[in-house]
Amino acid sequence: GQQVMQIPQYQHVQEGEDFTTYCNSSTTLSNIQWYKQRPGGHPVFLIQLVKSGEVKKQKRLTFQFGEAKKNSSLHITATQTTDVGTYFCIQGAQKLVFGQGTRLTINP
Amino acid sequence: DGGITQSPKYLFRKEGQNVTLSCEQNLNHDAMYWYRQDPGQGLRLIYYSQIVNDFQKGDIAEGYSVSREKKESFPLTVTSAQKNPTAFYLCASSIEGGRSGANVLTFGAGSRLTVL
Numbered sequence: 001g002q003q004v005m006q007i008p009q010y011q012h013v014q015e016g017e018d019f020t021t022y023c024n025s026s027t028t029l030s031n032i033q034w035y036k037q038r039p040g041g042h043p044v045f046l047i048q049l050v051k052s053g054e055v056k057k058q059k060r061l062t063f064q065f066g067e068a069k070k071n072s073s074l075h076i077t078a079t080q081t082t083d084v085g086t087y088f089c090i091q092g093a094q095k096l097v098f099g100q101g102t103r104l105t106i107n108p
Numbered sequence: 109d110g111g112i113t114q115s116p117k118y119l120f121r122k123e124g125q126n127v128t129l130s131c132e133q134n135l136n137h138d139a140m141y142w143y144r145q146d147p148g149q150g151l152r153l154i155y156y157s158q159i160v161n162d163f164q165k166g167d168i169a170e171g172y173s174v175s176r177e178k179k180e181s182f183p184l185t186v187t188s189a190q191k192n193p194t195a196f197y198l199c200a201s202s203i204e205g206g207r208s209g210a211n212v213l214t215f216g217a218g219s220r221l222t223v224l
Binding site: 033035041043045048088100101 | 152
């Protein structure tokens with residue numbers, strides 16, 4: 001499976017600030033999935049993007065898939081302490097390979 | 109409730125001993141996966157299976173073995189050949205392993221293995 005590069009690796013924000021993490025690939029992605037892992041927990045599926053230029057929203061979370069299907073982003077508006085965790089993007093069909101993720105910590 | 113059950117949740121073993129981690133799912137999913145996670149790191153794929161009686165190596169298969177004799181079960185054995193076995197092991201499943209859109213992962217709660 002193709003691996004995507006995710007940046008930043010770490011992000012610390014004040015509660016209420018926005019947060020964005022980016023996934024980039026050198027090749028065209030068939031789809032991209034986003035997962036969240038709370039500290040000490042297991043990854044939980046958030047969303048899957050398939051179409052070029054797709055934008056999906058889940059409350060304060062906005063997910064985008066680039067026009068060229070080579071990058072994706074997750075934006076959280078007005079972070080809350082419940083947003084703490086590591087966010088992963090992955091792509092792949094048979095062999096689902098995770099990147100390092102972006103670890104978000106929040107100062108209340 | 110449908111889901112994935114991993115056991116044990118915590119496991120301590122002496123160096124040189126083989127250990128088998130259990131993963132059972134009642135979601136009727138065809139594909140199952142094993143990942144390893146080290147502290148502060150991402151998930152690395154150990155083995156995956158798209159269908160019963162078939163499995164493929166992931167990126168870090170050395171020192172591990174699996175079997176897929178039943179659709180609902182995908183046990184992982186950490187052998188004495190695995191040099192640094194202490195880690196958090198996560199099992200996951202998906203409806204299908206190959207078709208885009210049908211490979212969303214559902215994870216178990218994980219097993220923490222500590223080798224003393």
